[in-house]
Amino acid sequence: MTDHPQRPPRRNAWMLWTGAGVVLALVAVLIIVAMTGAGSAGAASSGGDDYLRAGLNKPTADLLALDPMTDEGTVKAPTVDLTDENGAPLTLAQFRGKVAIVTVNDDRCTDECALFAQDIQAADKDLTAAERADIAFVSINANPYYPTPADELAWSTQHGLSSLSNWHYGTGTPAQLSKTWNAWGEPVELDAKTRTVQHGTDIFVVGPNGDEVDLAQFGDGSADTAPFGHGLAQLAVDALPSSERGHVAGSDLPAPLPGGTGVGDTPPAVTLPKLTGAGTVSTSSDRGKYTVLNFWASSCSACTTEMPDFEREYSELGGKVAFLGVDVSDATDAARTFAAKYGVSYPLVSDTKGATAGRFRVTGLPYTVILSPTGKVLIRHPGAFTHDELDFVLDDLDTSLPPTTS
CATH class of the missing domain: 3.40.30.10 (Glutaredoxin)
Structure with missing residues (x-):
């Protein structure tokens, strides 16, 4: 050749x-x-x-x-x-x-x-x-x-x-x-x-x-x-x-489903009770911003490496992107201790019975979904995100974001 x-x-x-x-x-x-x-x-x-x-x-x-x-x-x-x-x-x-x-x-x-x-x-x-x-x-x-x-x-x-x-x-x-x-x-x-x-x-x-x-x-x-x-x-x-040629495992991307939680769908807002304090938090209040929806639990070993990176990205972006951490089927005290250990300052909510995780068809933790400013699902990522990977994705979705450190 x-x-x-x-x-x-x-x-x-x-x-x-x-x-x-x-x-x-x-x-x-x-x-x-x-x-x-x-x-x-x-x-x-x-x-x-x-x-x-x-x-x-x-x-x-x-x-x-x-x-x-x-x-x-x-x-x-x-x-x-x-x-x-x-x-x-x-x-x-x-x-x-x-x-x-x-x-x-x-x-x-x-x-x-x-x-x-x-x-x-x-x-x-x-x-x-x-x-x-x-x-x-x-x-x-x-x-x-x-x-x-x-x-x-x-x-x-x-x-x-x-x-x-x-x-x-x-x-x-x-x-x-x-x-x-x-x-x-x-x-x-x-x-x-x-x-x-x-x-x-x-x-x-x-x-x-x-x-x-x-x-x-x-x-x-x-x-x-x-x-x-x-x-x-x-x-x-x-x-x-x-x-x-033999069998190729896996599946093609399916077409969007009305009201679903796949990429391209616009699901109903996530509204859950706060992990700490009274009241609820809803993604509906974050319309107009990109929203990072992160599913986690205190028993998740990969979450221990991911959560500090999410906190770092959140603090660097200065509120220009909304973050919501969803604690899934976890003991409340354990979840609060876990979040405090890693100094999480963005809103955290409790999905006590895992109903919201089930609605989003989350099969493993951590799992991240990124919503558009109109609430449409843009990204579904199974497994841990590093700071650089998350920063890369958000920066490309919203070019107006301020530069961050790596």
Whole structure:
């Protein structure tokens, strides 16, 4: 395979600032597959009915910003000649006969690339063992300031990818990396002063014969972990020969339901008694602001790491975003002690019997739902949010928010 200078221009090229102290801008939408509504509103729409060829419904295709290359003719994937996170040679040629999912990622990213790492894990989980052996997730380092295999291994381990047998993170000298970015047509801009990078977020699906089959993006809806991962797995399996395709677990995004609590739905306001003091708190009073609705409990171990990050984000935003913590099926004294321990200053309410959590179809804690200023569900995120991830999402939803620290 050789580099090709006449590479088709990339459509909807996403760019991303990452690194310490810089968290800028893409929409992130987070949900769990069985609880969702429509795909993210900002995602690019797939062309015609090509999403049907890819085995996806339209909301899922839109979530991935699917751009099938059916109108591009035959496009050979460029070469990759790098070193992987274990110090071994990494070339695209070694995946001939397999499907390669190729992306450019920053090995110092703590937000968008970190969220995409969760998608890869979800995609890998949705594959059968046989499919897993025939599909490789190949990443190219976007950060020449941290170019060693040890840097790639540390990031991969931190984000749960080093345990995947089909994960490969390539790096090299700055010159090698630049050559590779250019060959793939991925824009990368460098800021030597802050040692941060800005890079494209295309997802290239390369078939067994080395041709590019599909182009997607981990921009908009990339953080919709379960459905995005399912869609990624489906794209990869669809690129295999028909005789090698097996069952892909997971589900597509369903269409919105009137009055539901999925993405795109506008559920009734949450109104619950205060955890401390008399009276109730209702999300209806927060209309006009984005609202972070966080379900937690004192018995939840992951909540112990998440709650301080939420408090930090809340204090940094100075009330410009509404926060409401919902304590689920917890002993009141234990919940109050827990909240006091972490110095939570945003409103907390008690969902004593878990009825509200049930209405929002929360299956595990912590769980976060973000509502628009009109009360529409924009984001559903199972599991813990870090400060950087939450800040990234909120900053992209509301560009008028003040800058915060990372």
